[in-house]
Amino acid sequence: MKSLTKFMDSFGAILLAIIWISPLLFAFWAATHSTSDAVNLNLFSPWTLENFRVAWAGAPWLKYFINTFMLVTVILIGQFVLTTLAGFAFAQLQFPGKDYVFILVLMQLFILPEVLIVENYAMISRLGLFDTILGVGMPYMASAFGIFLMRQAFKGVPIELHEAARIEGCGLLGILWRVYVPLAKPTYLAYALVSVSTHWNNFLWPLIVTNSPETRPLTVGLSIFGAPENGVDISIISAATLMSVAPLLIAFLIFQRQFVQAFLRAGIK
Template sequence: MTRDALSKGTIYFLLSLGAILMILPFIWMISTSVKAPNEVMAMPPIWIPGEIKWDNFLKALEVAPFDRYFVNSVIVTLLSTVGELLTTILAAYAFSRINFFGRDICFAILLGTMMVPGEVLIIPNFVTLSNLGWINTYQALIIPWIASVFAIFLLRQFFLTIPNELSYAAKIDGCRDFTFLWYVMVPLAKPAIITIALLKIINSWNAFLWPLIVTNSKELRTLPVGLSAFTTEAGIKYELLMAASSMVILPMIILFFIMQKYIVAGVARAGLKG
């Protein structure tokens, strides 16, 4: 009994330590966002500002057209998420329920692409979009990201947990594959689909490198790219940068805490089976 208690205590201690280390950067960001300029780089570091500068948030909004960046981020996030859900649901159903020639080989090749670093694909993708004339357009920000191998894999694993007897019964009643997918499979796979949507929303909202590469004008920049406006030849205005960063990540933090149970449920039921 003592050994079990010691083991659990050690695990809880390590988990708590890890949680503290993970949350410290966020605490520092929020603290810096309300500091005066002379307190930002002070040594030793000042965790609690002497005077809270709430006007840093207003000044940050004046540096760049963040209202336009916000609209762009919402458009790109919503459209890319909807596109990924459509391709993921259809592909996952095909790989889990439809027996076609070379299905398992195609799926293995698809999984193999996950081992290719994303950075390797940046130049080929950029050249392709340039030839299509899509540079500095919404198409360049959305179309390349409407499919995800990981999302297909996750949802396929979830679909495999649904009994085949349901599909047999549906076919006896004259139900087609497409109807069975949308009225039976999708409702049952709701936790996994919500998980995929949340992960996509977070990744798309926080994307920086790709929007930076394929956009040339301020009218098409997203929020993470807009944060570069605080880096000037005279230096970085850290208090304004942290204030803007706090506003950028706040929607994602709220969304995560509201929907985190679906992420846990989706991964727990689908990610480790098959």
């Protein structure tokens, strides 16, 4: 009886797992076979890389990859600098008005940037940053979530280390750089993984503020490439899709534990 329930558990879990990755498996199947073999699910048909070649030639993918890479890098650097400074101020300094400002920052957690697309678009245009990578990244740099995360990390640093560094003659920024930042490394790593995978995948905002292949990230490029008006067939779309998710997917499969830990750390504050 007990072994039966155990078997049923394994069976159900594995069945659900197969259902869950089947969209990816089918895409892989379609991308590596000719269109007619793919849609007929002809199991013994020959494998081919032709779809990848056609897809790669169909759009400036290299440019898109570089744009996405630049975008996540710019955002990450901006976030690290801004949230480190602000998180440190909130965690370790006493100054009038601090609590009110902190509540304002927390409020931003609930006003999703996605909701403010119209006014943010106007702001980016006003700043002359329309269709630039900086313009795509800027609204995300002062992340309230990141400030909160850094504040929590810095609060956990023992005050003795702070005092010791001060007695050694370290200035405030020196203390931040030499004591707090190194001790918060795990938080930085977690934050980096969450930030990179969020912005690698972001679509709506880049769609609005980019207007040329020079700045367009992968997601926007993929959506244009796959648009029905372009009449691209399913095997080639699958190849393009797999191509554009490959870097993040491979990184995830290798560093799975770190990814899951990062999302957990970021979620449970």
